[in-house]
Amino acid sequence: MKSKQTLFLLMAAAFAAGATAQTELASAQGERPAPGMEIGSVDAVLSGFAAQHANGRSMQVQSMRGNTVAAHIRDYAKKNGVVSISGTAVDTPDSVFVLKGNKKAVYGYLLKYDTRKAYEYTTDSAGKVWLTEVPITKIVPDFDPEFRDKRSAAMLAMAVSHPVYSPMALRQARHIGPYQNEDVTQLQSKPGSPYVFYLNITAVMNGSTPLNGVTKENMYRAWQSIADQYSMLNLNVTTSRAVYDAARTTNLLRTGIINFINQDGRSFAPLRSFGTTAAGTLYRNPSSGFDYGYGIGMTGAHEVGHQMGMNHDRGGNGGEYFEGIAAYQWGPIMGNYWMGGGWANQLFTWSRGEYTTASNFEDDLRIMTVDEAVPYMADDIPTTRALTLGTGGAIDPTRNFGQIERNTDTDTFTFTTTGTTTLNLRIDPLEYLRMLDVDASILNAAGAVVSRSNLGVNRSAQFTNLSLPAGSYRLVVRGGAEGTPANGFSNYSSLGHYAMKGTLAGAGGGYPVLGNGVALTGQGAAAGSWQYYTIDVPAGKTQVAFALNGGNGDADMFVKLGGTPTTASYNCKSDGPSSVENCSINAPAAGRYYVGVYAYSAYNTLSVKATYAP
Template sequence: MKRKFTSRAVPSTRTPRLIALLALSLGAVAPVLAADGAELGSADALIRNLRQQHQGRQALSVQTADGTSLPVLVRDFFEQGGRVSVSGRHRDSEDSLFFLKGDGKSLRGFLVLHGQKKAWEYSTDARGVVSVKPVPLSRVYPDLDEDFQRSNRSTASLAQIAAAHPVYSPMALRQAPHIGAYNNQDVTKLESKPGSPYVFYLNTAAVMSGSTPLNGVTKENMYRAWQSVADQYSMLQLNVTTNKAVYDAAKASSVLRTGIINFVNQDGRSFAPVHSFGTTSAGTLYRNPASGFDYGYGIGMTGAHEVGHQMGMLHDGGGTGGEYYEGIPAYQWGPIMGNYWMGGSWTHQLFTWSKGEYSTASNQEDDLRIMTVDEAVPYMADDNPSGKPLALRTGGEINPADNWGQIERNTDTDVFTFSLASAGTLNLRVDPIEYLRMLDVDATLTTAAGVQVARSNLAVNRSAEFVNLNLAAGDYKLIIQGGAEGTPQNGFSKYSSLGYYAMKGTLSAGGTPSPIPLTSGVPLGNQSASTGTWTYYTIQVPAGSTKLVVNLSGSNGDADLFVGAGQKPTTSSYACKSDGSTSTETCTVNSPVAGTYYVAVQAYATYSGLSVKATASP
């Protein structure tokens, strides 16, 4: 037997509003007319109805007071752990969009008729009741502002930006997959965080012929477009990819952890539906080949901005820029959700996420909270939670291949330690190493007791530097964190000063080289040494390991391998050795005890380009 429903009376003096006509499943809450639109009943009831519609049993239909019918055709329905993701369209219009996500207590989504430029928003109130109401199209697509493109994206400004794209730091040596210049990668198979279940797919199929870009665009341009988006989200466990197979696998596992934006091979204003991450509803990224828009920097900035909308963020407005804040030229800083074009030619541009701290901000939403809490995409794990030794090569060289890290959160500090047996001199530079960077480096040198010796945060430069810094004998800590300039009101705070960095320099006279730490199964490349020198590494072997395998791989010179348990090995004292006549060596320790193992590489003859890998199994 069906439950008896009641509804509120509507005074005749009110203006026409939406009337909901719902083909309800048994026991669903009846729709009633609400002051701000039409109430569709409980979130649970709406989910049941949409599930049944997807199964071909019933349909959801909304009809306006003027007779406009809004029946929903569900294309994708995904449910996991009490949460749902629904995507589809208006039943009678191919040129339409519908998406909804949430759970039995809270749902959010939109229905859009593109041809009619009309939109309706679905939302849940404190009672758990879902209502639908008409909203401006810009509520769904914040970038549908035709005047913005005409006034701020002239051909001249595009050419200026194209010529002024960021310069890679010489320290960017592929410390992560998205770091460093293009090196002949297949641009249809790029991944920033391989293996992560959280995936955002840049669908470039329409602008590629196989693995070759159309319109004479270079593969390097396409690489930099992907790289720029990956940079802006590198603090998250989000795999930004151009590989459809990776996206399809992630989507099959959980649509709620995925997003997609489609490249389009024509001129136009890029746009994306807000809050569509976690659904199969896609954003649209125009490449504007006719206007010179085909370059990595411009499309990368636009892609990062539009993906931001899909993650749930609106525009950062204020000042003379209105809805699109133009940034602060004195600090070469601006919010990526503002008018990033105005700072596109800055030499040391810094585009970051924001929470509206600048004085004229019209939007105080917390971008990082939206991504990590509302959208539930987790931060990357801390790569340096308790400090690590500063890795010193022969002669006190501080090499960026050995000394790098990531500031994952604005509360993160990375500590590197070193000791001086006698007075010494430090020359060191710390660079952000991402292409479309967010990190402004702040470096502090202290004694082991925490007394500050020196600090550097170069003004409008993003790097830190110590030049000919004289140090007494003792123990030291180098502390790296996100920097800030000016004030939060006129400048920027460390709120989203996040990203990867690397260090290069020398610690001369009295420096005690610290062993270079290895990560199990991860090769450390680009190692070199001259005849007669020793280089030391360490690997932590966990309890229960069945064996430790160490490999050297090199094409020149003669590197010999020695492994020691708990102490540095020598040519006469070791747990394992391999000293053939080349730089390709393998050493295996069976049933190793848990603890620190030292890997020593002796240069019997000068070598370069050597790869060192240690793997503890299982």
């Protein structure tokens, strides 16, 4: 039997060979670009299509080399001066027409899939629109109607494992963690976002049950993998038709769609079709040799990338599809992602062509956030956040997590110790089809780096038995890099969610220490989270009083002697409807008191104070 590595190489070779076959086919048919034809100013072209939309008899028609170039308009939208038009060719339904732009420039194309003809609309520096015949693969890079899976039955029987979830992946976000019996026809990665990408799975479903023996878990992972690769954007990747229709009605320019097809073939999608109703095509390929969720998910992320405007990451032996760098188990999602199927710690990211053999230097993140105007997610930790510790200094991943939204982002967690403390901590990326390589540092009060971790070809950071003397510390998490950008990868798109698990054991328990009568200000937390503080009360005091003072949210306070409080276990509490809370203990026993602040709703700029008397 052939080894798995042999299978990976054969699959990767077949993947790359498709582009060569397409190039040879185009050459054999003589599909070389013809000289362009000027068809008018941007204003004239847009006015012409607006008139056609208003009155179908007013059709825009051109002729190139004896072929008609004209479209039936199916969808027309104009919002804030930006126009989106889509439809089909007048002489064949097996086609797609797209035109997007504003009063300064337009871009679009008319594709005839049956005859493999493609015509591109571009704008020059003088504001003139040109129509040019181009090879169809310029617009639909993966288009290959002759594609056949030539692998043997033995090869197809050799299953390839999907990635392993981090044990810390516990629904810190909608797309994080294993399947939990959700309705796979109603999945949403960011409910409420006005930017929506719809995965139309209707054709591969019977109601809420997948066809072809595909499990709901597999379908979930296909959605999850695509959501992973776009998690840094405020983009709701959904399988809900109702969500898509509502977003499209509000603003078509903020939506996209890809159709799952119930047959085998090579998936493809037209470039820059986000913001239109022109759909990508995602074939089922149930015997792809990869787990359905992983294989279809990777392919979906790649094809949605084309729709967002990105071309193939070329170079190396992969030619049209760069194969990644095996030594670092890294590859670009717009390259030959199949090569990473056998890597234990694969990392797939967006790219700007930093590797040595690159010939495509497109800035993928800029294309998505500037050209297509899909915004990044807001920074979830814009300043600092106190590290949340449980009993015995436990660090729980459901309370201590975050997201690196862009390559300039760093997340800072603070903690204080009152004596020598031992830190054991692991920080994992949480996405299934991950992009984040975790780099973490511990800094002391002077800003000096005490320790740093970025495990090689592992994607996690880890601190083992790190001894920390009394003091205040910062844990800084950022996107990591390995090797060099030329031979390795930079932190350009090392993005994604992470969580941490471990213990901070020893004197002080790692919680912020309150000074007698001194307010600790600037505290904040997300809804549903706990923050803990300590104060040592000497013997002989008549009272100890605890106070919260904040102008927003709803912070509740629970205090306990000798351990962290809960809503059911405390010595005093105050849980009113605001963030102003007070409670006290008369004739307090000597010892360490733990102040637990629970965020019934999110708060910030909170002060925490403890005062004992006399």
